[in-house]
Amino acid sequence: VKAVYGLYPDGASAQQAVDSLRAAGLSDREITVLSSQPMEEYEFGQADKKTWMWWIACGGALVGMASAMGLSWLTETSWPIDVGGLPTFAWWPNLIITFELTMLGAMLATAITFFFTAIFPGQFRSPHLYDAEVSDGHILVGVERAQDETRVAQVLASAGGRVKDLAIWSYRELHACRRIPIAVGSTFRAAIAIRFPKTVPRIARSGKASPQRGARE
Amino acid sequence: MNVAHQQMNSDLLRPLMRTSWRFYLLVAFFGVIVATAGAAWLTQAYQGFGVTGIRWPVYWGFYVTSFVFWIGISHAGTLISAILRLVNAGWRRPVTRVAEVITVFALMIGALFPIIHLGRPWLAFWLFPYPSERLIWPNFRSPLVWDFFAINTYLTGSVLFLLLPMIPDFAIVRDKSTGLRRWIYSKLALGWRGTPKQWHRLETAMAIMAVVILPVAVSVHTIVSFDFSMAPVPMWQSTVFGPYFVAGAIFSGIAGLVIAMAVLRKFLHLENYLLPVHFENLGKLLLVMALLWGYFVFNERLVTYYGNEPAEMAVFWQTQRANFAPLYWTMVVCNFVLPLILMGIKYFRTITGCVIASIGVVIGMWLERFLIIVPSLGHKYLPYSYGIYRPQPVEIVVAGATFAAMALLYVLFAKVVPIISIWEMKVGDHVGPVLSDRPKGHS
Numbered sequence: 337v338k339a340v341y342g343l344y345p346d347g348a349s350a351q352q353a354v355d356s357l358r359a360a361g362l363s364d365r366e367i368t369v370l371s372s373q374p375m376e377e378y379e380f381g382q383a384d385k386k387t388w389m390w391w392i393a394c395g396g397a398l399v400g401m402a403s404a405m406g407l408s409w410l411t412e413t414s415w416p417i418d419v420g421g422l423p424t425f426a427w428w429p430n431l432i433i434t435f436e437l438t439m440l441g442a443m444l445a446t447a448i449t450f451f452f453t454a455i456f457p458g459q460f461r462s463p464h465l466y467d468a469e470v471s472d473g474h475i476l477v478g479v480e481r482a483q484d485e486t487r488v489a490q491v492l493a494s495a496g497g498r499v500k501d502l503a504i505w506s507y508r509e510l511h512a513c514r515r516i517p518i519a520v521g522s523t524f525r526a527a528i529a530i531r532f533p534k535t536v537p538r539i540a541r542s543g544k545a546s547p548q549r550g551a552r553e
Numbered sequence: 554m555n556v557a558h559q560q561m562n563s564d565l566l567r568p569l570m571r572t573s574w575r576f577y578l579l580v581a582f583f584g585v586i587v588a589t590a591g592a593a594w595l596t597q598a599y600q601g602f603g604v605t606g607i608r609w610p611v612y613w614g615f616y617v618t619s620f621v622f623w624i625g626i627s628h629a630g631t632l633i634s635a636i637l638r639l640v641n642a643g644w645r646r647p648v649t650r651v652a653e654v655i656t657v658f659a660l661m662i663g664a665l666f667p668i669i670h671l672g673r674p675w676l677a678f679w680l681f682p683y684p685s686e687r688l689i690w691p692n693f694r695s696p697l698v699w700d701f702f703a704i705n706t707y708l709t710g711s712v713l714f715l716l717l718p719m720i721p722d723f724a725i726v727r728d729k730s731t732g733l734r735r736w737i738y739s740k741l742a743l744g745w746r747g748t749p750k751q752w753h754r755l756e757t758a759m760a761i762m763a764v765v766i767l768p769v770a771v772s773v774h775t776i777v778s779f780d781f782s783m784a785p786v787p788m789w790q791s792t793v794f795g796p797y798f799v800a801g802a803i804f805s806g807i808a809g810l811v812i813a814m815a816v817l818r819k820f821l822h823l824e825n826y827l828l829p830v831h832f833e834n835l836g837k838l839l840l841v842m843a844l845l846w847g848y849f850v851f852n853e854r855l856v857t858y859y860g861n862e863p864a865e866m867a868v869f870w871q872t873q874r875a876n877f878a879p880l881y882w883t884m885v886v887c888n889f890v891l892p893l894i895l896m897g898i899k900y901f902r903t904i905t906g907c908v909i910a911s912i913g914v915v916i917g918m919w920l921e922r923f924l925i926i927v928p929s930l931g932h933k934y935l936p937y938s939y940g941i942y943r944p945q946p947v948e949i950v951v952a953g954a955t956f957a958a959m960a961l962l963y964v965l966f967a968k969v970v971p972i973i974s975i976w977e978m979k980v981g982d983h984v985g986p987v988l989s990d991r992p993k994g995h996s
Contacts, residue, residue, distance in 0.1 A: 368748070370748060371747050372721070372747055373979040374749075374980060382749070383748075387753065389757045389761060407682060411693060412693060429693065430693060430694075432702070432772075432776060436699075436703050436706045439706055440705075440709060440710070442761070442765045443710045443761075444713075446713075446765070447717065447758065447762075450757075453754050454755065455744065455745070464744075464746060468729075470728070470746075471724065473558030
């Protein structure tokens with residue numbers, strides 16, 4: 337995997353880098369932007385905003401409500417208990433259980449949707465571009481599979497970024513940045529390890545793209 | 554380098570990266586208290602409820618008081634955090650996680666009490682709605698089963714509400730640590746990178762959770778109040794109990810939050826993050842809730858007084874003038890007079906003033922729960938069901954140790970998770986342009 341990226345100190349310069357990459361002919365899908373906080377004030381931070389999460393939460397609420405009504409109906413009719421002459425299936429008290437499970441359904445659906453749309457998709461894809469300096473407040477703008485690395489590096493540098501490149505990701509780095517579910521276990525991890533043999537990543541820390549990048553150890 | 558962000562990382566990750574002898578001392582201290590309470594509970598389970606002061610007609614004593622109290626304290630976090638998130642109050646950022654943690658731990662502790670209160674706690678699973686071989690289902694018309702559903706829903710929601718925004722912070726810890734710690738936080742960070750898509754999903758999820766959890770939080774303490782108001786006991790059957798309990802819960806929750814913030818500020822050196830303005834704002838909220846609490850108490854008392862029903866008046870006078878009067882008037886001073894003076898006068902609305910008022914409110918609210926439960930149960934409709942309650946050492950130890958349990962859980966949590974949400978602080982720190990003429994549609 338050959339990735340080239342720049343680290344930018346603020347949103348404005350990151351936006352400039354994204355615009356420059358677009359002007360150089362790269363599509364939005366090819367451009368990766370990473371930040372340690374939401375950057376919704378900038379146009380690049382508006383990417384992938386559309387989501388069905390609200391509707392899925394409503395669906396989860398409906399499932400929860402149906403489960404509550406089914407549970408209370410089944411249990412109360414299968415073991416009728418006379419409580420002060422109240423009907424066996426009494427709506428007023430059952431509304432409480434129905435309300436709680438409706439809300440529980442909405443919350444669980446939201447959490448599951450979040451994990452399936454924001455977390456899990458990255459688990460099984462090829463290694464990702466990442467730099468720990470993002471945690472210090474830098475904004476990473478890069479291209480994961482650059483066709484013309486030199487050109488991309490020049491564009492990123494022209495926007496004022498500190499350009500780096502990442503020749504290949506070691507299993508160790510892969511392991512640090514990609515999360516493999518424990519349930520899948522070591523078999524999957526072994527497969528990944530074979531696919532990405534243990535190598536030391538070559539990272540050019542100069543201000544320009546290194547012509548020797550990509551060399552394996 | 555973004556110096557401000559680096560400094561923020563350094564300050565807020567310090568408790569995770571460095572461990573002093575004081576941490577071990579605190580853990581040992583609170584751990585010993587909790588272990589003592591565990592031993593006391595085991596003694597109770599082995600010897601039976603005879604070792605407690607709980608006997609006919611007062612079957613609910615310190616344990617149910619503590620149950621209601623801790624469920625009330627749990628309203629500190631998620632409810633306050635959700636409200637502040639929805640109104641987009643900028644000052645919430647350092648406060649939210651501190652508050653949400655209180656919710657989760659207070660709920661865990663509160664939910665223990667119904668089990669502690671069982672004579673045979675190993676049969677607690679009978680409350681679960683599952684098709685057992687006895688073919689008996691829980692009675693869904695019982696407020697105790699409503700409690701089960703409400704508390705579990707709230708606990709699940711609160712854990713998710715706390716957990717989701719922790720993921721980006723786990724990624725920061727991963728990037729800033731090495732060795733085993735890095736490995737562990739890599740697992741916890743779930744591969745978080747901070748793409749725009751991830752941030753949008755997280756913010757949408759938090760918005761939905763905030764909307765959903767608000768009515769759940771209100772419902773939880775309303776349902777806890779139903780445990781009382783659905784029972785034919787003097788001064789319990791009241792329509793005001795639902796909102797009265799919810800207001801009391803938020804009141805005690807804010808007080809708990811102020812105390813936790815002050816302790817964290819002092820011991821974790823978070824003076825640059827938990828500012829006096831945060832305490833002042835929470836102090837104002839405390840003042841509002843004190844007034845609301847006073848309003849509900851006035852309602853409850855005046856309506857009972859005008860009703861003049863003999864059994865209710867007997868309980869009424871017990872708390873106003875007789876045996877329980879010292880506790881009642883202490884409660885009024887702690888919950889109303891003290892916050893009114895300390896939070897109403899700007900001069901006293903300092904961090905120290907807020908903490909003193911909050912300690913008073915916590916004591917006052919515990920007394921309020923006790924005074925709702927015990928005087929009424931000890932003085933029901935007919936003289937044959939009159940009785941007194943004397944808490945025994947085992948109850949005092951177990952109820953008292955829950956405060957140590959809360960402190961212990963908090964200390965351990967602050968050791969492994971940044972107690973202030975780092976990414977949210979960074980959001981508050983950076984200023985961006987207003988989107989206007991830029992084309993949208995980057996996908």
